[in-house]
Amino acid sequence: MNFLFLCTNYPLRSGETYLTGDLAEALIERGDHVDVALIDWNANDADGDDPWVIGQAGVRVLRVVPVAIRGYGTLVYRASKILLSDRRLARVLREKLDLSQYDAVIAWMPALTLRGAIRAVVEAGVRRRILFIWDFFPFHQREIGMIRSSLAFAVALRSERALVRQFSAIITTAAQNDSYLRAHFPLAPHVQVLNTPVWYKPRSTSPFVDRAATRARFRLPADRAIAIFGGQLTDGRGIEDLLAVARKSNDSRDGIDYLFVGSGRLADRVAQAAKAQENLHLRSAIGREDYLVLAHACDVGMIATVPGVTSFSYPSKTIDYLRAGLPVAIAVEPGSDYAKQLVAAGVGIAVSFGDIEAYRSAISTLVLRDRRQQSACAESYLRDILDVEHTLAVLDRALGATTVKPAG
Numbered sequence: 001m002n003f004l005f006l007c008t009n010y011p012l013r014s015g016e017t018y019l020t021g022d023l024a025e026a027l028i029e030r031g032d033h034v035d036v037a038l039i040d041w042n043a044n045d046a047d048g049d050d051p052w053v054i055g056q057a058g059v060r061v062l063r064v065v066p067v068a069i070r071g072y073g074t075l076v077y078r079a080s081k082i083l084l085s086d087r088r089l090a091r092v093l094r095e096k097l098d099l100s101q102y103d104a105v106i107a108w109m110p111a112l113t114l115r116g117a118i119r120a121v122v123e124a125g126v127r128r129r130i131l132f133i134w135d136f137f138p139f140h141q142r143e144i145g146m147i148r149s150s151l152a153f154a155v156a157l158r159s160e161r162a163l164v165r166q167f168s169a170i171i172t173t174a175a176q177n178d179s180y181l182r183a184h185f186p187l188a189p190h191v192q193v194l195n196t197p198v199w200y201k202p203r204s205t206s207p208f209v210d211r212a213a214t215r216a217r218f219r220l221p222a223d224r225a226i227a228i229f230g231g232q233l234t235d236g237r238g239i240e241d242l243l244a245v246a247r248k249s250n251d252s253r254d255g256i257d258y259l260f261v262g263s264g265r266l267a268d269r270v271a272q273a274a275k276a277q278e279n280l281h282l283r284s285a286i287g288r289e290d291y292l293v294l295a296h297a298c299d300v301g302m303i304a305t306v307p308g309v310t311s312f313s314y315p316s317k318t319i320d321y322l323r324a325g326l327p328v329a330i331a332v333e334p335g336s337d338y339a340k341q342l343v344a345a346g347v348g349i350a351v352s353f354g355d356i357e358a359y360r361s362a363i364s365t366l367v368l369r370d371r372r373q374q375s376a377c378a379e380s381y382l383r384d385i386l387d388v389e390h391t392l393a394v395l396d397r398a399l400g401a402t403t404v405k406p407a408g
Contacts, residue, residue: 002102005020008108008113016288019316022056026201038089040066062096083115093120099123102126104126106395109160110138110156115159133170134313136311138157139157143308144236169398172194174312176312180312192398215297228260228294228302234266238306242258250280254360256279263284299371303332304331311333315332322386325375325379329349329363330343331354332350
């Protein structure tokens, strides 16, 4: 089959991998063809005008650089970046591709960021249109504080609901989210709803990491247990709670250090805390393979979200922790099947939101677990639950659904 991905995140740089790239790679390996249309949020005008680049798995990527209106405040900047960048992508799509050649289009929520591109493929008559939902936009963004304006929320919701109705199938990360989807996004009768957790494309990794050398390379203590958080240092990741855990750990002198790897709005907050306590470290974002080596030299992975989130998530950073053989300390939505699965598989301990002492205690327990046994449990979980082949099977079911003209 001929697939077109509509993305705002696809790995382009050497050594990078991401879920979108892993899915494209798996499709190509079984004989399908994949092209990608990308709004590259990490790009800027200095990256050049050539729209064609090569991404993960050798995929041909039609890439546009985002544009925005500056000088009129944050709201105008963010709104214009979404609307103008999407308009640019839709124009380039129509100029550079024969959209009617594609058997299926795959996009990711927020659909609003790809509004014009989605309309272009609808007009081209592509009937298999599949939407993956990892976070429910704009509800999730409002709940974690990223969208504060009531007007912005209302406008975004109206647009997102209309766009969701343009898809023949929707895939979420948990069956628990089915009722949430139907309650918050009125669906056309023909729409098929399916589920798959985030996925993992197996690839060879170094069987041995010199922990001492790796820790020396990243200027980390050689003789202390380390709990690691890797990812965006921004809203919705429980950063404040994790910093509170590190402070309590430091006060109790329990011998555990806390490492944050990444960038984002809260990076300065982490940096300031790191200056005040010896057991806290911040390192800038690094490439995926280097990050995996660093994670191998740590002892526990940390996952946290924030109170008040009403849908269920499946944090993708879990994959990297498990690839590194780390057990995971978890504080996510109450009743989450994700947390239950990790605990049942022997690869994590789950605690309640905001219970700082319980989270610190979970980390203290996990650092004492046998590393070989934890690695074996992690490998089993990756194979049995997160292997991309399971996602391909769900995708094939979704491809059996085709769109009809939505009512209204």
